[in-house]
Structures are given as C-alpha cells and as structure tokens.
Amino acid sequence: MIARLTLRFVALGYLGALLLVPVGIIVWHTFSGGLGPVWDAITAPEAVNALKLTLEIALVAVPLNTAFGILAALILVRTNMPGKALLSALVDLPFAVSPVVIGFTLILVYGQNGWFGAWFVDHGYPVIFSTPGMVLATIFVSLPFVAREVVPVLREIGTEQEQAAATLGATPLQTFRRITLPAIRWGVVYGVVLTTARAIGEYGAVAVVSGKVIGQTQTLTLRVQQSYENFDHAGAYAAALELAVIALATLFLMNLLHPRKDG
Amino acid sequence: MAIALPRTRVTGAAPRGVAPGLAVTYLSLIVLLPMAALAWQTQKGGWSTFVDAVTAPDAAAALKLTLAAALIVAAINAIFGTLIAWVLVRDEFHGKAVVNSLIDLPFALPTIVAGLTLLTLYGPDSPIGLNVTYTRTAVVLALLFETLPFVIRSVQPVLHELDRDMEDAAASLGARGPVIFRRIILPNLLPAVVSGMALAFARAIGEFGSVVMISGNVPFSTEVASVHIFSQVSSDYEAGAAALSVVLLAISLTVLISLSLIQRWSSKHDR
Numbered sequence: 001m002i003a004r005l006t007l008r009f010v011a012l013g014y015l016g017a018l019l020l021v022p023v024g025i026i027v028w029h030t031f032s033g034g035l036g037p038v039w040d041a042i043t044a045p046e047a048v049n050a051l052k053l054t055l056e057i058a059l060v061a062v063p064l065n066t067a068f069g070i071l072a073a074l075i076l077v078r079t080n081m082p083g084k085a086l087l088s089a090l091v092d093l094p095f096a097v098s099p100v101v102i103g104f105t106l107i108l109v110y111g112q113n114g115w116f117g118a119w120f121v122d123h124g125y126p127v128i129f130s131t132p133g134m135v136l137a138t139i140f141v142s143l144p145f146v147a148r149e150v151v152p153v154l155r156e157i158g159t160e161q162e163q164a165a166a167t168l169g170a171t172p173l174q175t176f177r178r179i180t181l182p183a184i185r186w187g188v189v190y191g192v193v194l195t196t197a198r199a200i201g202e203y204g205a206v207a208v209v210s211g212k213v214i215g216q217t218q219t220l221t222l223r224v225q226q227s228y229e230n231f232d233h234a235g236a237y238a239a240a241l242e243l244a245v246i247a248l249a250t251l252f253l254m255n256l257l258h259p260r261k262d263g
Numbered sequence: 264m265a266i267a268l269p270r271t272r273v274t275g276a277a278p279r280g281v282a283p284g285l286a287v288t289y290l291s292l293i294v295l296l297p298m299a300a301l302a303w304q305t306q307k308g309g310w311s312t313f314v315d316a317v318t319a320p321d322a323a324a325a326l327k328l329t330l331a332a333a334l335i336v337a338a339i340n341a342i343f344g345t346l347i348a349w350v351l352v353r354d355e356f357h358g359k360a361v362v363n364s365l366i367d368l369p370f371a372l373p374t375i376v377a378g379l380t381l382l383t384l385y386g387p388d389s390p391i392g393l394n395v396t397y398t399r400t401a402v403v404l405a406l407l408f409e410t411l412p413f414v415i416r417s418v419q420p421v422l423h424e425l426d427r428d429m430e431d432a433a434a435s436l437g438a439r440g441p442v443i444f445r446r447i448i449l450p451n452l453l454p455a456v457v458s459g460m461a462l463a464f465a466r467a468i469g470e471f472g473s474v475v476m477i478s479g480n481v482p483f484s485t486e487v488a489s490v491h492i493f494s495q496v497s498s499d500y501e502a503g504a505a506a507l508s509v510v511l512l513a514i515s516l517t518v519l520i521s522l523s524l525i526q527r528w529s530s531k532h533d534r
Contacts, residue, residue: 008350010346225375
C-alpha cells in the first residue's frame with residue numbers, strides 16, 4: 001500500500017513539475033492582469049495578422065498533405081509498386097530531421113545563393129524570407145501524419161469490399177469514393193487533426209525561412225518568441241495562450257477519436 | 264476466407280494512371296529536393312571542409328552537449344516513463360483518465376509555447392524562486408518536457424497486455440514485489456522501454472523551439488547543435504551549417520533505422 005502510494009506520488013509529482021504546473025502557470029500569468037489586457041493583446045493588429053498568417057499557411061499545407069497522405073497510403077498498402085520501401089522511408093523522413101535543418105535545406109534550394117532562389121526572385125516571387133518559404137517549411141514538417149494514420153486502417157479493412165465493388169462494375173474512382181474513403185475516414189480525420197496542430201505550432205523550420213517582418217511574415221509561434229525578446233510580455237503570453245487553446249482542442253479531439261483503452 | 268486470392272496486383276482502390284506519379288513528384292519537390300541540396304552543399308567543400316566544420320571548437324562543443332543531454336534525457340525518460348506508465352495502468356485514482364490524456368500534451372503544444380511555459384516557472388521571474396535559465400539544466404529540462412510521451416506511450420500498451428498469471432505464480436512461490444518486477448515484469452517491458460528511449464533520443468537530438476528561449480544559447484556552454492546551426496545560417500556560414508546538419512541527420516537516422524530493424528527482427532523471432 002505504501003509502495004503503491006509512493007509510486008503514485010512520484011509519478012504525479014514528476015508530471016506536475018514538468019507538465020501540469022508550468023502549463024497552469026502560463027494561464028495564470030496571462031490572466032494575472034485581468035481579462036482586458038489579454039483581449040487587447042489578442043486583438044492588436046500585429047496579433048491578428050499573426051493569427052491570420054498562421055491560419056493561411058495551415059489552410060494551404062493541410063489539404064495538400066491530406067491529399068498526398070491518402071494517396072501515399074493507398075500506394076503503400078494497395079500496390080506492388082517498385083521502390084515502396086524507399087517511398088515509405090521518405091514519407092517518415094520529416095520526423096527524423098531537426099526543424100532547423102529543414103529550414104536550412106529550403107534556403108539551400110530557394111535562398112539567394114540557392115539552386116533556384118535567383119530565378120524566383122527575378123520573376124517576382126521570393127520564396128525565402130517570405131510566405132511561400134514558410135508554407136514549404138510547414139508542408140515538410142507536417143507531411144507524414146495523414147499517411148501514418150491511414151496506412152494501418154487500410155491494412156485492417158482489407159480489400160474484400162473493394163474487390164466486390166470492382167466485380168460489380170465500379171470504376172476505381174467510384175470504389176475509392178464509395179467504399180475506401182468512408183472506411184478510412186476516421187483515420188484521415190485523426191491524421192488531419194495532427195497535421196493541423198503541427199502546421200499551426202511549427203516554430204523552428206518557419207523561424208529559419210521567415211524574414212521575421214512583424215505584420216507580414218510573423219506567425220503566432222514567431223510572435224511568442226519575438227514579443228518576449230522585445231519585452232512585450234503581454235503580447236507573447238497572449239499568443240502563447242491562443243496556441244495553448246489550439247493544443248488543448250487538439251488533445252480533446254485526439255481523445256475523442258482514439259480513446260485510450262490501456263489506461 | 265475460403266478462396267485463396269491470386270497474388271497478383273489487387274484491384275479495387277489501388278491508385279493507377281497519373282496518381283502514383285503525382286505522389287512521387289510531390290514528395291520529391293517537398294522532401295527530396297531540399298535533402299539533395301543539403302547533400303550537394305556538403306560534398307561541395309570536400310571531406311576536409313566537412314571535418315573542419317564539425318571539429319571546430321564551437322561546433323564540437325554544441326554537438327557534445329546535444330549528445331550528452333539527449334542521452335541523459337533518454338535515461339531519465341526510461342525510469343520516469345516506465346514508472347508513470349505503471350501508475351497509469353496498474354493504479355486507480357481519481358482523475359486518472361484526465362492525467363492519461365494530458366500525457367500527449369507535449370506533442371500537441373507548440374515547442375515555443377513549451378519553452379515560454381518552462382521559462383515562466385523556472386526562469387528569472389520564477390514564482391517558486393527556481394531559476395535555471397542559461398544553464399545546462401535548462402536544456403535537459405526542456406528536452407524532458409518535449410520527450411515525455413515517448414516511453415510512456417510505448418510501455419503502456421505492453422504493460423496492459425502483460426499476463427498477470429506470471430506475476431501471481433512468482434508471488435505464490437514467495438517472490439516479493441521488487442523481485443517480481445526485476446525478474447518478471449522488467450524483461451517483458453524492456454523492448455518497449457528501449458524503443459521509447461530511442462524515439463526520445465532521436466527527437467532530443469534535433470529539438471530547437473523549446474530550448475532556444477530558456478537555454479540562453481551561450482556558445483561552449485548551453486548552445487545545442489540545432490541552435491548552433493541556426494546561428495550559422497543567420498551568418499551565412501552554409502558549409503558549417505551543412506556539415507552539422509548532416510551529422511544530426513545521420514545520428515537520428517541511424518537510431519531510427521536500427522530501431523525499426525530490431526523491431527522487425529524481434530517480431531519475426533517472437534513466436
């Protein structure tokens with residue numbers, strides 16, 4: 001009994017000191033001046049711009065990665081395409097690369113001295129230190145999630161229904177739309193939740209390729225760091241609070257979609 | 264199933280026509296092209312440039328700190344991760360479900376918010392008077408936060424599936440708690456603990472956002488490899504940044520690939 005209580009105490013103490021108390025402190029710290037200043041900090045023009053840019057980037061990255069993720073999962077599970085192992089490894093690669101390295105490699109391709117940087121600048125579409133680079137960085141870091149979630153679901157549902165549909169004369173597209181997609185939809189949704197959370201929350205890769213121009217290339221995560229460095233603590237905590245609320249919503253959706261049975 | 268299916272390509276929803284080409288093109292543009300640029304940049308200067316860049320005192324110090332911190336973090340995770348998983352599976356208390364779902368918070372919370380969070384509690388304005396900023400403790404603390412879920416989430420399902428008959432048998436033969444844990448439970452959990460440690464290590468090697476604000480980034484002292492790469496990129500020292508990037512990438516790929524090989528090997532030899 002005592003051993004059990006000690007274990008519980010140590011486990012919860014560790015979680016408390018590392019996770020719960022710090023996150024609680026952030027909420028307390030943000031609201032320590034009352035609701036008014038928080039509202040002002042969230043509705044300040046730069047803060048609104050940062051939120052807008054964050055959502056715009058996610059709005060491009062998430063649909064693209066969702067379409068790619070479903071397609072990649074179908075290729076990995078349903079075909080015998082040569083080079084599948086390589087494809088699978090490449091889909092997972094973004095998990096193994098430091099965000100800073102991701103940003104840096106984009107500079108090597110699209111930066112001023114990069115492979116195609118000068119071409120894009122000459123044609124009036126600079127990539128680095130501008131929104132397209134931030135979109136590319138976000139797509140890179142959030143690429144694996146949908147494919148990773150859909151692959152096991154595809155394996156599990158098997159191919160019997162798809163074959164039945166094909167036998168009855170359905171075209172591949174009809175089979176996908178009427179049979180496969182409905183069967184994998186919750187896996188897709190779970191993947192989309194994870195992709196969105198990562199796209200909104202990415203900091204390192206985006207920090208490398210953004211020009212950090214407040215109001216133009218400042219996302220919410222960049223705003224947290226830049227405001228803090230510029231001693232605008234209210235701005236930093238307000239942006240952090242917005243991101244924390246998004247994170248908690250993500251967590252809620254994760255638990256709703258995949259309730260853990262091993263707790 | 265009664266009828267064996269022919270081993271030819273399965274029809275149904277298998278992508279065909281331009282679809283696979285589209286996926287490969289997308290992946291090449293987004294992932295392969297930047298990686299190729301990194302390889303190109305690294306080989307441009309030749310072997311000596313690479314060695315010089317990696318062994319430069321500041322780069323070597325950053326690498327050493329990163330590796331040491333990641334190892335420490337993996338070790339602490341092994342102990343506390345297993346312990347927390349144990350409490351979440353075998354113990355019963357009020358609010359357990361909530362605690363269990365909060366374990367994934369570090370995955371959902373943006374790294375920079377995690378950094379600010381730790382800075383608020385363990386920084387200069389700490390309400391509990393504990394200031395670790397600009398120390399190596401801060402680096403370890405930030406990495407512990409980010410990697411918390413790995414061991415827990417990998418041990419939990421194994422512990423849940425673990426047959427309790429073995430423990431009961433050991434107990435009926437007179438074994439006490441610690442002996443049962445060491446001789447029965449731990450050997451069963453070990454693969455899951457190691458796999459969680461490997462994932463945590465690989466993640467810690469490249470971590471940036473949570474470390475950058477609280478560590479102070481003092482060269483030779485609290486500057487981790489990813490922060491060093493960031494400052495090299497900012498000062499346009501691309502050869503140095505490329506060399507260090509390749510080293511980080513090589514380490515995490517080695518860890519992750521060996522992990523998946525071991526897992527494949529053990530699942531083949533399991534039964």
